[in-house]
Amino acid sequence: MNASSTRIRSQLLRYGFIGLLAVVIARVTYVQHADATLPSIAAKQWDATQTIMPMRGSIYDANGDQLAFDMPAYDVDIYPSGVAKSGAAVAQAVASGIASIVGAPTQFMDKEMKRSGWVQIYPYLVNVTLAHKDQLVALFHKYGLDNDINPTEIYDRMYPDGRFASEVVGFVDQTGQGAAGVELEYNKWLNGIPGTEKFQQDAAGNPLPFHPVVTKPVHNGDSVYLSLNASIQHYAEEALAVIKQRFTPEHATIIVSNPNTGAILAMATLPNYNPNDYWKFPSSTLDTNWAISDPFEPGSTFKIVTLTGALATHAISLNQTYMSGVDYVNGVPIHDWNIWGWGRITYREAMMLSSNVGFIHIGQAEGPLTLAHYIHLYGMDKPTGIDLPGEGTSILFNPHNINAVDFATTTFGQGLAVTPIQQMQEVDAVANGGRLLTPYVVQKVVAPNGKVVYNRRPRFVRRVAPKAIMKEIANVMVEDVSVYPGIDTAAAIPGYSVAGKSGTANIPDPKTGTYYANRYNLSFVGFVPANHPRIAIIVTVSDPHNTAQFGNDVASPAAAFVMSKTMQYLRVPPQGKTGTNPFADVSVKPYAPVPNVTGLSVSRADTVLKAAGFAVASIDHTGTVTRQWPAVGTREAQGTQVVIASSSSTALTGRVKVPDLRGMPMVEAVSVCSLLGIELNPVGDGYVSAQSLPAGRIVPLGTKLTVHFSPVAARE
16 A cells, blocks of 8 residues: 555544544534433423413492492303214204203304304303303213313302393493403403413323412402492383383483482483393494583573573673563564464573573573573583493584574574483582582492592582572572472472473484474473482483473483482481472462363453453454463463454354464474364474465365475474
C-alpha cells in the first residue's frame, strides 16, 4: 500500500469519526430538548381548564321579597347523528321520550332529531331541571346512547310571582343575559364575573377523580333591591285587571310614585307577560313598557303645564274671567267639551270644569315661548332618565313657527305627545312644591358579602316654579276633585283631600295625519293627601270600549281605588268629612238636572230653563215645545245651552230651521239633527268644520244635511 492510499484511508476514517460524533451530539441535543418539552406536552394532554359560571344576583322588592332568583339547572346538548345510527325505531323512541319529558310537541322533536352534529334544542333543552335532566340521561342510557347526550350545569332564572311587575323586573334570555327591564338595565351588576379552574382529564376528556384547582375565583352577581312596594303594585295590577275586563283597552298603565323622592312604588301595564315563559309572548309585548316607552297625546292633564307658565309669569290670575263655550282661532271654531260652555267663568273654574276655551285664552296670554320654556322646566322635552331600558321621549311643537290653531289645541294637551313617566315627573313636581326629580326603580345594589355597592339618592334636576305657584295649582286640582261641580269627583276618597285632573284626547291616525273617530286616550293624574302628599299617581287607558269616552269615567275610578287602598296600607289616617270644601270662598257654578219643558209654550219654556240656570236656543219662537236636547234629567252645568223645538207653523207644515253645527263633535251634531228631524250625512271624523246648508235656512223635514268633520279639538 503506497503512501497516497494510506493518506486517503486516514482522511476517510477522520471524516467518519467526525460524522459519528455529530450524530451523537445531535441525538444528545434532541433528547435534552425532548426532556424539556415532554412535560408541557403531557400537560396539554392531561390538564384542562373550564369556566365556572357565576350565580346571577337576585331581584327584591322594597320589602325584601324575591322577585327573581337563580336555581341550579342544566343545558342539555344531544347528538342526533349518533342516535340515528341505532336505527329508526330507536330514534323514534328517543324523540318521543324527549318530547314527553320536557313537554315539547312530538312532531317538532322528530324534526329536530334529524339535524346533524351536536345540537341544543331551544327552549326545551335549555334551563332543564335536575329531575328532567336525570330522566333524559336515563332515556339515552336505556338505548346505550350515553355518549350522545351532554348535560352542562348552569343556573335557571326563576320568577316566583309570574307576571307580577314583569314590565319592571324584565327577563333573562337563553344566553343568560338580561333582555328587558331591570334584568337588562342592571345586567352588569346582576351577571357576576365567571371564574376558572384546572383539572386533569383522561384520554376521552373526562375529569379524573382529583380535586380541581381554582385559578380564578368566581364572583357571583350582586343583588338588586327595587323601590317597588309589592302591596301597592298589587293594587295597581288589580285596578288594571278591572279596566281590562270592563273596557278591553288597546293598552293601559298605572304608575305610583313617592313625589318627595321620585321613587316608583308601582308600575303596572297592559299587556304584560310571564318572564318564566317569555318566548310565548309577542315581541311587541316584550319590547314595550307602555309606562315609559311610547308618547301619547295627554289631553287635559297637560293643562297643569299651561297653567304653571301663565301663573308663574303673572300672565293671568285665577280670578280673571272669560266667556266660555267657543273660541274662533284664525276663523276655526274650537268648542268646550260640552259645546255650549258655562257662560262667563273664572280661570279657576276653567281648570275645574276643564274648559278648552279657557286654556286657549290662558295659553295666548303666556305665548308659545313661555309655554315651551315651562315644558322644558317640567322635563318634558327629553327622557326622564329613569333607570329602565327603552324609555321614549316627547313629540313637541316648535315655538318659533307654530301656527295659531295648533298652538290653541296644544294649550289643552292635543297636538303634542309625552310619555306617562314624563307626566309622572310633572305631577311629582306639583305635589312636592316645585322640585323636578328623576324617577327611579332601584334603590340599592348589594354584593354577595352584604356590602352596599350602589345606593340611590333622590336626584334633584331643577326648580320648575315657586312653591306658592305650585300650591295654587294643587288647590285648584283639589277643587276639581272635591268641589261640586268639579268634573273629576270620581277620584274623590272619603276622608282624604285628593288633588287631581283627568284628561281625554283624540288618538291620531299615523296613516292619514288626522284623528280616529271615537278613539281616545283617557287619563288621570293626581296626588294624596293634597296638603302633605304621600303618593302621586297617573293612570292612562288607550282606546277603551263599552264606556263614555271621558277620563273621569275610566281612569279616575281606577286611581281612586289605588289611592284609597294605598292610604289604608300606609296607615295614613283620614281627615275631615267627606265632601268638605277646603276652599268654600270660591264661587263655582253647580250642576243641575235639565227640567222637562215639553208641552210648554216656547216663551214659558224659555222662562223655566233660564230660572234653572240654563241658556236657551230656540229653533222656533212660537208654538208648544215638542222636543228638547240635552235630554230631560241630564245633569249639566248651569249656563249650558238647551236646544228646544216646537209645533210652530214651520213644524206643522213639515219644515224646520237648519241649525249652526260648526265646532260640535259628531255625537252632539247627530243628536241635534235627530231632534230636528234632519238626516245627517257625516264626512270625516272629529268636529264640525262645514255644513252643506247654511244655518237658519228653512227646509223640509227629512232633508239630508252633509256635515264635514275635522280633528280641530279634543273633547276635554
